[in-house]
Every structure is written in structure tokens, then in C-alpha cells.
Amino acid sequence: MSNPLISARGLTKKFGDFTAVNAVDFDVAKGESFGLLGPNGAGKSTIMRVLAATSQRTSGTVEILGKDPELFGPLIRAHLGVVPQQDNLDGELTVTENLYIYGRYFGLSKKFIRNKIEELLEFAQLEEKRELKVEALSGGMKRRLTIARGLVSEPDILLLDEPTTGLDPQARHILWDRLFRLKEQGVTLVLTTHFMDEAEQLCDRLVVMDKGSIMAEGSPASLIKQYSSKEVLEVRFGSDRNKEVAPQLATMCERMETLPDRILMYTEDGEKLLEKITHAGMHATTSLVRRSSLEDVFLRLTGRTLIE
Amino acid sequence: MNAGIDVPTVERFGALYIASARLKSMSKWRTIIAAVDIGNPLFYLIAVGIGIGVMVEQGSGTSGTNGIKYIAFIAPALLANTAITGIMDETVFPTIEGFKWRKLFFAQNSTPITGRQIAIGVYLAALCRALFAVIAYYILLLAFDVVNFGISILLVPIAVLGGGAFGALMLFAAAKIEKEDQFFNILGRLVIMPMFLFSGTFFPLTSMPVYLQPIGWISPLWHATELGRESAFDYGISTTMVVVHLVFLSTLLVIGLGLATRQFERRLSK
Numbered sequence: 001m002s003n004p005l006i007s008a009r010g011l012t013k014k015f016g017d018f019t020a021v022n023a024v025d026f027d028v029a030k031g032e033s034f035g036l037l038g039p040n041g042a043g044k045s046t047i048m049r050v051l052a053a054t055s056q057r058t059s060g061t062v063e064i065l066g067k068d069p070e071l072f073g074p075l076i077r078a079h080l081g082v083v084p085q086q087d088n089l090d091g092e093l094t095v096t097e098n099l100y101i102y103g104r105y106f107g108l109s110k111k112f113i114r115n116k117i118e119e120l121l122e123f124a125q126l127e128e129k130r131e132l133k134v135e136a137l138s139g140g141m142k143r144r145l146t147i148a149r150g151l152v153s154e155p156d157i158l159l160l161d162e163p164t165t166g167l168d169p170q171a172r173h174i175l176w177d178r179l180f181r182l183k184e185q186g187v188t189l190v191l192t193t194h195f196m197d198e199a200e201q202l203c204d205r206l207v208v209m210d211k212g213s214i215m216a217e218g219s220p221a222s223l224i225k226q227y228s229s230k231e232v233l234e235v236r237f238g239s240d241r242n243k244e245v246a247p248q249l250a251t252m253c254e255r256m257e258t259l260p261d262r263i264l265m266y267t268e269d270g271e272k273l274l275e276k277i278t279h280a281g282m283h284a285t286t287s288l289v290r291r292s293s294l295e296d297v298f299l300r301l302t303g304r305t306l307i308e
Numbered sequence: 309m310n311a312g313i314d315v316p317t318v319e320r321f322g323a324l325y326i327a328s329a330r331l332k333s334m335s336k337w338r339t340i341i342a343a344v345d346i347g348n349p350l351f352y353l354i355a356v357g358i359g360i361g362v363m364v365e366q367g368s369g370t371s372g373t374n375g376i377k378y379i380a381f382i383a384p385a386l387l388a389n390t391a392i393t394g395i396m397d398e399t400v401f402p403t404i405e406g407f408k409w410r411k412l413f414f415a416q417n418s419t420p421i422t423g424r425q426i427a428i429g430v431y432l433a434a435l436c437r438a439l440f441a442v443i444a445y446y447i448l449l450l451a452f453d454v455v456n457f458g459i460s461i462l463l464v465p466i467a468v469l470g471g472g473a474f475g476a477l478m479l480f481a482a483a484k485i486e487k488e489d490q491f492f493n494i495l496g497r498l499v500i501m502p503m504f505l506f507s508g509t510f511f512p513l514t515s516m517p518v519y520l521q522p523i524g525w526i527s528p529l530w531h532a533t534e535l536g537r538e539s540a541f542d543y544g545i546s547t548t549m550v551v552v553h554l555v556f557l558s559t560l561l562v563i564g565l566g567l568a569t570r571q572f573e574r575r576l577s578k
Contacts, residue, residue, distance in 0.1 A: 015578075052418055054414070054417055054418065054576060054577060055577055055578060056577045056578075073422070074315055074318065074319065074420035074421075074422060075315055075420070077417075077418060077419055077420050078313045078315050078318075078419070078420045079309055079310070079313070080418070082415075082418035084411070084414065084415070084418075086411060088410055088411040088412055088414055088415040089410075089415070090329075090333065090410070090412055090415075091410060092333050092336050093332065093333065093336075097332065101325075101329045101332070102415070102419065104325050105318065105322070105325055105416060105419035105420065105421045106310075106312075106313050106314070106318065106419055106420060107312075107313060107314030107315060107316075107317040107318040107420070108310075108312050108313060108314070109312060112312045149415075150418075153310055153313055153419075154310040155310075156309060
């Protein structure tokens with residue numbers, strides 16, 4: 001990758017004896033939407049805090065916008081937008097006050113911020129809430145305001161840590177739409193998520209993380225192609241019988257995962273496989289044929305599901 | 309890159325941006341702050357002026373207080389204590405809120421603003437609150453005819469210096485602690501209360517047994533009180549002791565602020 005905006009080599013972060021991030025390498029190119037996918041505790045947020053040029057790494061090298069964040073923290077942070085996992089807005093201040101005060105921390109002129117606020121309120125669909133105290137906003141609105149706040153300085157890179165965790169489906173879809181617009185405008189996005197649908201929707205390229213290490217890297221489609229089959233057949237025989245029938249089912253497909261509540265069978269043609277099972281005299285209580293997803297990639301790589 | 313971003317200006321004025329944001333938050337509580345900062349001294353002046361003071365003077369005249377009316381004797385102490393509690397409110401709570409409850413400091417630190425600037429900004433805003441409380445108190449002292457307007461105006465900066473010394477330590481302590489509930493218990497019962505009682509507040513420190521006097525020596529309240537008494541009524545303290553008091557308070561302030569800024573940087577970069 002030529003001239004990446006972010007480049008990490010052997011990035012390691014330890015808290016006492018615990019290694020939260022273990023020698024990870026990755027680059028992020030300009031205009032790219034890059035994701036860190038993994039379960040809670042995989043080390044995603046720790047990486048994000050290092051990329052935000054605040055948290056100090058234990059070892060390895062990191063360059064953000066061509067500079068070492070430990071030496072040029074303020075200069076790098078001037079061109080980042082940060083959306084943390086937990087909204088850290090000032091609840092006592094209003095929507096516009098939050099945006100205005102934050103903008104001042106970048107040394108932006110009052111005039112620039114005032115104009116920017118109008119644009120951001122529209123972007124975050126908060127025009128009618130502008131004079132409300134932040135405490136009075138819903139979870140989805142607070143999230144959109146936190147993102148708007150991260151955009152007040154027109155950052156070169158927007159870092160989003162679990163942008164939609166804790167939101168209801170409707171609020172998530174509104175947020176995805178907003179993030180997709182930013183992507184279209186060419187803003188470089190780096191986001192963490194443990195939702196595979198979010199990663200598929202928003203990321204051009206992603207790394208799959210587990211226990212502080214990178215397990216795989218690629219576009220969502222290429223990861224699925226490389227680590228999973230085209231289709232997945234999910235069958236349930238009831239929790240007691242799943243284990244009984246598993247050995248027999250295993251002989252009928254390329255690969256199989258037995259989860260506590262269901263069995264996932266990896267195949268090129270799910271319907272055909274289901275027929276085969278029925279022919280063999282096994283009758284699933286429920287069955288579902290679907291396309292492979294990043295969830296399957298994660299399961300293949302780690303033997304575990306993303307949300308446990 | 310956004311050409312409007314101005315990092316050198318933030319490097320210079322960042323702490324003031326933080327202070328002004330803190331003052332903005334405080335201003336949302338202005339009615340309560342004003343009620344506390346005016347009501348509190350009012351209660352004390354009434355209770356001591358027409359209650360305890362009268363009783364003390366009936367008992368021993370003003371012989372125990374170098375010839376000063378009892379209410380005037382304790383006024384500099386109350387003033388310094390007001391600065392101390394005011395600055396404590398505005399350092400301890402915002403700091404714990406900033407690191408833990410709402411994590412506002414982490415938001416501020418996601419910009420060119422540094423941990424050091426956040427610490428100083430919070431501290432400056434707390435000093436403003438202390439200054440407001442002390443001025444309000446001083447005006448009441450004038451209104452109640454406890455002190456005469458003039459050189460006694462020095463009571464204001466002295467009280468703020470005393471509060472500032474204590475506040476710098478509180479800023480550090482609040483940034484250091486992880487479990488705030490225990491901290492509040494210890495702070496209130498084992499630090500604030502004894503300091504208030506044993507710092508020569510209600511009686512000269514020398515009238516206490518010598519083994520209790522060290523509480524006063526290390527207490528910013530005692531040093532500020534002695535300085536205040538000297539400035540308000542020529543209490544008879546030697547120049548050497550005036551210097552000692554000033555040096556003690558300034559040193560505490562500088563050390564506290566140094567520790568606090570370092571702790572802010574550390575905790576934010578974890």
C-alpha cells in the first residue's frame with residue numbers, strides 16, 4: 001500500500017501481565033473503510049485508543065498521517081475524529097453547546113464552527129433538538145451527536161468504536177445510512193464492531209481479531225470465499241438429538257459446526273443437502289438455507305461465535 | 309486537511325478553553341452555587357455573631373483572641389474554609405466525572421488538547437468558583453461590620469491561595485483514586501472535618517495541647533487563617549511567620565498542581 005494514512009507494525013499493548021493486543025500489523029489507505037471485527041475483549045478498543053493518539057503502546061511502531069502518535073499526539077489528533085464506544089458528551093450542555101465547545105478545542109474560528117454546526121445538525125438529523133440538553137436525547141440521537149461532534153473539525157480519519165452497539169434496529173439503520181454517506185464523501189473510516197452485518201455493510205476491508213491477534217484480513221467477500229462455503233444449511237433436531245445425529249451429518253458435507261442449539265453445514269448447495277438429509281431418514285425440526293457470512297468466517301477461524 | 313485547524317493556538321490557550329467549558333457547566337448551576345455561597349456564610353455569621361460569639365465574650369471577654377471580637381477572630385478562618393470547600397467541589401466532582409462517570413476528559417483529550425491542559429483548566433475554573441464564594445463572603449463581612457474595608461481586602465487573595473493549595477492536592481487525589489465512594493467518606497470525615505476543627509479556626513492553635521498542633525501546621529486552612537488575621541487586624545504575627553505561611557501555601561500549590569498534571573497525563577494515556 002503506498003502512503004497509508006495509518007500503518008501499524010508489531011503493535012503490542014499490555015496492561016500489567018495481560019496482553020490486550022499482540023503484535024498486530026495493518027495499514028489503512030486514504031478513503032478506505034477499514035474494520036476491526038471480533039468479539040468483546042478481542043483488543044479492538046485498545047487498538048482504537050492507540051490509533052486515537054492517546055493511549056501509549058507497549059511496543060511496535062505506529063504511524064498515523066505519517067507521524068508517531070507518541071511524539072506528535074496533539075498534531076495528529078487535530079486531524080482525527082473520534083467516536084468512542086461509550087458516548088462522552090457533556091450531558092449538562094445543549095446539543096449546539098457540545099458541538100461548539102468541542103470545535104474550539106481544535107482552534108477553529110467561531111464563524112467556521114457556527115456554519116459547521118448547521119451542517120452537522122442536518123447530517124445528524126438533530127435540527128429540532130439543537131437547544132435541548134444532551135441528557136434529554138435518546139440513545140440513537142446521542143450516538144449521532146457524538147459522530148457529528150467527531151466531524152466538527154472535518155477530520156481526515158474518523159475512528160468509530162462499536163458505533164451501533166446498544167441501539168435498536170431502526171436507530172442502527174439510520175446510523176448506517178449516515179456512515180455510508182461519509183464513506184461516499186471519501187472520509188477514511190476505521191471502525192470496530194462485533195456485528196458481522198455491520199462489517200459487511202460498511203467495510204471495504206477488515207481484519208478478524210480474537211484474543212489480541214489478527215486471524216485473517218481481506219474484503220468481506222474475499223474472506224467469506226476463502227474461509228467458508230457459498231451456502232450454509234442450518235438445521236435443528238432439538239437440543240438432545242443434535243449431538244446424536246452430528247456424526248452421520250458430518251459425512252454429508254464439506255465442513256460442519258455443532259453449536260449448542262443448531263448445526264451449521266457448509267456446502268455449495270444448501271437445498272440439495274437438505275434433500276439428502278431427508279432422504280437419509282433424518283427429519284430436522286427446523287431448517288434454513290442461507291449465504292455464508294462473516295460470522296461463519298469467525299467460527300471457522302476461532303471455533304467460537306462472535307456474540308456469546 | 310482542514311486549514312482552519314490551529315494547533316499552536318490550542319497549545320497556548322487550551323487550558324483556558326477547558327476552563328471556559330467548565331465555567332459554562334457551572335453556570336447551569338448558578339442559582340444553587342449562589343445560594344450555597346451566600347447562604348452558608350450568612351448562617352455562620354448569624355449563629356456566631358449573635359449566638360456563640362456573645363457567649364464566648366461573656367465568659368472570657370476578648371482576652372483569648374488578642375482583643376479581637378470573637379466573630380472577627382473566626383471570620384478569616386471561615387473565609388479560607390469557604391475557598392477550600394468551593395474549590396474542592398469544583399475539582400473533586402468534575403475530575404471523577406471526567407475520568408469515570410461521563411468520561412468527558414477522554415473526549416477533550418481526543419482533540420489537540422492535552423491532559424496537562426485539562427488539569428489546569430479544571431483547576432482555573434475551580435479557582436474562579438472559590439474567588440466568587442470568597443468575594444461574596446467578604447461583602448457579607450463588610451455588611452455585618454465584622455471587618456473594615458481597606459487592607460482587609462487582602463483576606464480575599466489569601467483565602468483563595470489557601471483554597472488553591474488545598475484544591476491542587478484534591479485535583480491530584482481525585483485523578484488518582486479509582487473507587488470514589490471510599491474516597492468521599494475518608495475525605496469528608498477524616499480530612500475536611502478535623503482540618504476545620506483543629507486549624508485554629510475557633511480558638512488559637514496554641515491553646516491546643518502541643519501534640520495536636522501539628523494538625524494545624526500541615527493544614528492549609530491554618531496557614532491561610534493566620535495570614536488572614538494578620539491582614540485584617542494586625543494580629544501580631546512576625547514577618548518571618550508571614551513568609552513561612554506564604555511559602556508553605558505556594559509550595560503546596562505548586563507540588564499539588566505538578567502531581568495533578570502528571571497524573572492526568574498518565575491516566576489519559578493508559
